[in-house]
Amino acid sequence: MKNFKTYFVVVLSAIVLTSCGDMLDVEPKGVVTEEQVSEPESLEGLVTAAYAFTPKASPCCAEFMSLNPWIASVRSDDAYKGGGGLDDQTPWYQMETFSLVSSSIGNNNGVWKNGYHGIARANEAISKIQEVDESEFPVKTTRLAEMHFIRAWLHYKLKIRYRWIPYVPEGLTQQEIEEIPNRRPDAENDMYIWQHILDDFKYASENLPETQEDDGRVNKATADAFIVKTLLWMAYPQDDNHQLTNINTSRLEEALTYANEIINSGQYSLAEDFAHNFMYEWDNQSPEVLWELQFSTDDGTPNGNLNEGNSLTTPWWSPYFSCCDFHKPSFNMVNAFKVDQNGLPMFDTFNDESAQGSYNNYFSNNTFDPRIGHTVAIPGLPWKY
Template sequence: MKSLYRTGGNVILIMAMLVCSCSKSFLDKHPQSALQEDALTNKKGVTTLLVGAYAALDGQDFANSDMVNLSGGSGYAVSPDNWIYGSVCGGEAHKGSDPGDAATILSIGTFAGNATNGFFNDKWRVDYEGIRRCNFVLHILKKVQDMTPEEKTAVAGEARFLRAHYYSDLKKMFNKIPWVDENSTSYDKLNVNDFKIPNDKDVWPYIEADFKFAADNLPEEQPEIGRANKWAAVAYLAKSYLYQGKYAAAIPLFESVINSGKNTQGQRFDLVPVYHDNFDAFKENNEEAVFSIQYSANDGSGGTGNANQGNMLNYPYNGPFSCCGFYQPAVDLVNAFRTDAAGLPFIDNFNQHPIKNDMGIVSDSAFLPDAGNIDPRLDWTVGRRGVPYLDWGVHPGQNWVRDQQSAGPYSPKKSVYMQVNQDKFYDGNGWAPGNAINYMLIRFADVLLMAAECEVKAGDLGKAEAYVNRVRQRAMNPAGFVYTYKDPAHPMNGYTNTPAANYKIGTYPVGEFGRKGATWAMKAIQFERKLELAMEGHRFFDLVRWGLAATELNRYFNYERGITGDLGAASFGSRNLYFPIPQRQIDLSVKDGKSLLTQNTGY
């Protein structure tokens, strides 16, 4: 919420005075004093604390000019889009750069990371920092006297929504996590052991309860952009049911979001006509955004401010960008965008129809891009040789790639700002770029595809097909294609009417899902998620919940290591369904000589 985040500096300062102790776990931080609480037990105080709970969504330390996260580590270790844990670990992308640069990420992406890997501890601590802020809002709210019951319930709804978000992120990452809420300890006593809680309970019921409370008590619209509303909570609750296989419970919730009415701007949740509008800071907070983390740049907040620093490494190397060549899309991912004569994907054998790339070809040598049929979403997702890279110029290949032999020939694209409006949406205050492109935690296309999954499980293949075709129909819009430049030497001069590639995409014939059956229909939906949501941090968690992680990731490793040199002996085993509980947190959980946190199996 840009309007709220602009007050973030003061919020972070207040939160720091109230709750920070950088050398200890979230479980070991002392409660607030009565005097400090008294100063906050009013409408203004609790609202300020609620903004602090929102401010933790990006995991960044507003007050620190070195762009560290709320745990004190690197900002990119906790990026809320989970580009490391969801996309690199999901086989969508390589770590990128060269093998020795931030090798910690490479160990995670090849599933060699262990419990002492500091990135896992950062992720754990930052999510629990968000939870702690939510809990303190709920604790203070009980003492506030200058708010109506309705106002207090609405604030509680937002705090519980945010808490459930942080917990759902932790749950899909680590599985065995302790539930800490505003009632877990007495805030009036300094007993640090009260915060040491075992991770021996399934937290899904608590997450459900929080999202359900938020859905029942939040308004359909909020006065400020970026605040959680009823529909965001409903979508999240449905997603929580989906992750547990409660398809019948999820269906009416997804349908209510899909069919929700218009808001005061005359919009409704829908797919925006142009796919790339979801990744353009100038066009964000549109009808496709169900719930987004709000970023801004050049807003007067000072320092790195409110810009997206979680993706600060994820720009092409060299060229017009200052950093850093990470997050390179995989060849396996790019090949998935090949389409047949009808514009449909090669679901079962896409790597047998590879898209031509420039591996081993220097930028000074001639290269003609692939002339075959390609899904147009590819060129809004991946930067590839010979195709316009937004409005920055034609991607030159090797000259924008740090180590092609290590991580392949491609560059990320969805989190990169445009040249035309960089004065508004690029933040250059740090050692690596920041930008104002929001990250959509849930967007409407995601809702449609999750609903399609549920419909297959419920036996309505026709409705599932309609949802998938609705997503594909948007991608067919020629207004959303990438076009060649009028003058490649001056890309800001505009575009021709000539598509940059042979874009061909179609919808599934009516009744196709029914004719081919539920198993095939589910494969089509899973593949559509791979295409539509590529490089958005969902893939690993999708593969785990589908029971396909071992099959797909080992297939990916076997294919991709024949092209790049960074994957080595990478393999996926049963223990890798979840990441290890950070050893630091286990060590800090000792009570009466025994660790209350237990490790995930296999670590």
């Protein structure tokens, strides 16, 4: 009987172990395997995932992680931080005054992480697309160019915000990525980072079609436009104290060449109404637009892909809005909309007089570019449409 019990326990243990092994050997849900993303029919999903990170911010605290440009407005002379006081998002005030800025806070660290998450997606797509033959994936060249653009765009957004950034290409191990410095020890300036970004945009320009069927996909003109923007940054190198050291006229001439290509393509023109660039019914249709970020809701994700980076700019206007009043237009920026009797900008004298302290006289005694009515909400004057 004792031997029988021992035998029974051994057999039962073997059955249990086998059953546990079978039960645990299942594919996890919500993730894709290496084999799945290597199939040609799955590559479009990798491309879409990379595109999704252009406006992307995590469901929590999106305004702190977005690459939205209004933070750059606060850091320049276009806007004040706003909000509920200096203790309301103090890190943005520190950015505004260039004082005590920390890299560890979410307002910086969140943006940094989010940008490199998007770059990782673009690199993953590039690596997988390179592995397939064009006969299996006929749009290989175009999709590779799109991913080079997205990678460049994300690096560009980080570069203009932080200056010294690691440029991360595809094909690197985790350890190799971690060893990339923000600034190379031998670097005299940051031009080598700009060059990486420029090379990616140029690759995109050389391999993208002039038009795309799908809204939101970049084309040759999109890449050319960002080549122009990148060359303009490169034309004005600065030292470590942000002082201009030179004006590179060859870069300016090259930028003009690309700008003229866009203008002479015949695909783009000024909109009949400036408002068409911003109205919902003109989404993806304005003749001025070279590329539009695509937002979505009810798309199967918990929160959609929304323009949450602007969520804190709502005027604090009781009882209609109880938050948040950030991104307040500066007097300097409003002054810049002043025009002379011929309707031309007043480059030398626009800032001689301000609305500060003389609100009524200021607006009645001066003439403004009508686009101010879209850009700044001014009590007593027309606002948008």
